Amino acid sequence: xxxxxxxxxxxLVDAAPLIIADALGFAEEQGLRLVLHRAxxxxxxxxxxxxGQVAAAQMLSVMLVARALGLGGGDVRxxxxxxxxxxxxxxxxxxxxxxxxxxxxxxxxxxxAADAAQAVAALGRPLRFGVPFAHxxxxxxxxxxxxxxxxxxxxxxxxxxxxMPEALAEGELDAFCVGEPWGSQAVVTARARLLLPGTSIxxxxxxxxxxxxxxxxxAEADLTGRLVRALSRAGEWLALPGNATTAAEVVTxxxxxxxAAERVERxxxxxxxxxxxxxxxxxxxxxxxxxxxxxxxxxEQAGWIAARLAFRFGLPxxxxxxxxxxVFRADLYDRFLRPVAA
Amino acid sequence: xxxxxxxLLVESDPERAExxxxxxxxxxxxxxxxxxxxxxLARDVAETMPDIVLVDxxxxxxxxxxxxxxxxxxxxxxxxxxxxxxxxxxTRAAIEAGVSAYVVDGLRADRIRPILDAAVARFHLxxxxxxELAATKAALEERKVIDRAKGLxxxxxxxxxxxxxALIRKTAMDQGKRVADVAQALVTAADLLR
Numbered sequence: 001x002x003x004x005x006x007x008x009x010x011x012l013v014d015a016a017p018l019i020i021a022d023a024l025g026f027a028e029e030q031g032l033r034l035v036l037h038r039a040x041x042x043x044x045x046x047x048x049x050x051x052g053q054v055a056a057a058q059m060l061s062v063m064l065v066a067r068a069l070g071l072g073g074g075d076v077r078x079x080x081x082x083x084x085x086x087x088x089x090x091x092x093x094x095x096x097x098x099x100x101x102x103x104x105x106x107x108x109x110x111x112x113a114a115d116a117a118q119a120v121a122a123l124g125r126p127l128r129f130g131v132p133f134a135h136x137x138x139x140x141x142x143x144x145x146x147x148x149x150x151x152x153x154x155x156x157x158x159x160x161x162x163x164m165p166e167a168l169a170e171g172e173l174d175a176f177c178v179g180e181p182w183g184s185q186a187v188v189t190a191r192a193r194l195l196l197p198g199t200s201i202x203x204x205x206x207x208x209x210x211x212x213x214x215x216x217x218x219a220e221a222d223l224t225g226r227l228v229r230a231l232s233r234a235g236e237w238l239a240l241p242g243n244a245t246t247a248a249e250v251v252t253x254x255x256x257x258x259x260a261a262e263r264v265e266r267x268x269x270x271x272x273x274x275x276x277x278x279x280x281x282x283x284x285x286x287x288x289x290x291x292x293x294x295x296x297x298x299x300e301q302a303g304w305i306a307a308r309l310a311f312r313f314g315l316p317x318x319x320x321x322x323x324x325x326x327v328f329r330a331d332l333y334d335r336f337l338r339p340v341a342a
Numbered sequence: 343x344x345x346x347x348x349x350l351l352v353e354s355d356p357e358r359a360e361x362x363x364x365x366x367x368x369x370x371x372x373x374x375x376x377x378x379x380x381x382x383l384a385r386d387v388a389e390t391m392p393d394i395v396l397v398d399x400x401x402x403x404x405x406x407x408x409x410x411x412x413x414x415x416x417x418x419x420x421x422x423x424x425x426x427x428x429x430x431x432x433t434r435a436a437i438e439a440g441v442s443a444y445v446v447d448g449l450r451a452d453r454i455r456p457i458l459d460a461a462v463a464r465f466h467l468x469x470x471x472x473x474e475l476a477a478t479k480a481a482l483e484e485r486k487v488i489d490r491a492k493g494l495x496x497x498x499x500x501x502x503x504x505x506x507x508a509l510i511r512k513t514a515m516d517q518g519k520r521v522a523d524v525a526q527a528l529v530t531a532a533d534l535l536r
Contacts, residue, residue: 039400040399040400040401040402040404041400041401041402041403041404041405042405042408043399043404043405043407043408043442044399044400044404047399047437047442048437051433051434051437051438053437053438072408073408073411132405133405133408133409134405134408134409157384157406157409158405158406158408158409159381159406160381160402160403160405160406162402163380163381163402163403166381167381172381172383
């Protein structure tokens with residue numbers, strides 16, 4: 001019997017597994033009909049999941065760990081049986097900052113994080129960085145990247161990704177770390193220049209996960225299993241370069257992710273245009289949706305995130321790591337995917 | 343009667359902002375500041391020094407408010423704003439209506455509730471009026487298209503208006519489509535062939 005399941009997502013390239021599973025029949029194969037609810041921001045998505053308007057959601061991996069540490073609103077415990085995407089972020093700077101870096105002789109090679117950090121430090125002034133959410137991989141990546149530089153060189157501010165270009169153009173921000181397609185959008189509309197892919201800071205950062213309310217999976221084991229398998233297969237399909245063009249067309253259908261299909265295709269293929277003269281850099285593994293074995297959520301990933309949140313918010317590290325341990329549930333992944341994994 | 347609370351209303355739709363402001367005034371709250379931009383900055387909130395922030399849950403800058411409400415450690419809250427979860431039923435009703443509230447720490451639930459209730463009621467009413475308007479407009483558009491399609495069938499097949507309509511309706515039923523969609527297809531095709 002086909003069952004309906006309500007899922008929440010925020011319109012970004014990495015919502016692709018949900019949209020593809022719905023549109024190309026991966027959900028149907030599992031006897032599921034996905035009812036996709038688009039959220040305008042992360043707080044709204046979180047409220048929808050907390051209040052039960054959706055059963056599961058594509059969520060920032062860091063939000064789940066932050067919740068376990070008592071940071072942020074809401075008190076329902078969240079957990080994940082599946083990582084949906086790795087990487088996919090870009091770091092960029094305003095055209096004014098880019099000119100400064102040019103004068104210092106920075107080559108904009110879009111690969112060497114240490115070299116770029118040194119160049120930014122040599123500017124000798126603090127930069128205001130836009131990030132999509134306080135508890136996000138973007139904020140943690142910036143923290144790691146700037147580590148070793150003089151304290152106080154980066155000031156992080158929350159700006160909604162679609163508003164990042166105008167905040168940059170109007171001088172509210174000097175730089176940003178954001179998920180595609182919004183970095184590329186800033187290049188086109190605000191003359192931003194991209195400095196680094198997220199993968200140059202951390203090669204496989206768990207960016208989005210499938211978030212569930214704790215206990216839901218035990219109560220609805222059959223349904224969770226079908227959902228995890230459907231999304232995992234959609235991710236494997238997305239990981240094949242030959243499918244990028246089709247994927248981009250499906251993901252950008254009206255009502256889903258409203259940007260040009262070409263932007264999404266570039267992100268899927270790691271062919272990133274880094275300035276308004278059209279310079280293209282090819283980044284292997286820029287954004288990863290599969291194969292499935294890479295998408296297993298591990299306690300080590302949760303611990304990595306917890307340690308960084310503890311550092312940023314002044315919490316005891318050991319306590320934070322143990323509080324986060326049960327959030328990334330490898331046991332659920334193994335239960336639902338191991339027996340059928342090729 | 344306690345002193346009026348300062349309410350910051352973050353709403354990019356000016357019409358809805360006005361309706362909510364009216365509802366708050368009826369509830370006795372006159373100190374309402376409306377912020378109608380899409381991009382909220384920390385200083386916009388700081389300058390207003392609100393007791394309560396009401397925001398459309400789908401507002402593009404809602405995550406900024408979220409950050410302001412939790413910028414500090416969970417143990418101490420010098421910023422003193424937090425997402426109102428004092429009353430689960432009210433919170434749920436608010437989220438369903440599409441409004442979220444941030445309040446200063448220590449503000450009593452009985453002061454928050456009437457304000458949130460007024461805002462929720464107005465959000466619902468506004469949504470309904472808007473849906474009705476959209477539905478009426480769509481129905482009028484559809485009727486125009488169906489009339490044109492009827493005209494085309496009458497002319498092409500020399501039948502009466504009732505017969506033309508019956509034919510369109512039968513086609514729609516056979517194909518499992520809406521009458522309006524069949525009519526639209528007919529009109530589009532006729533325009534192409536003209």
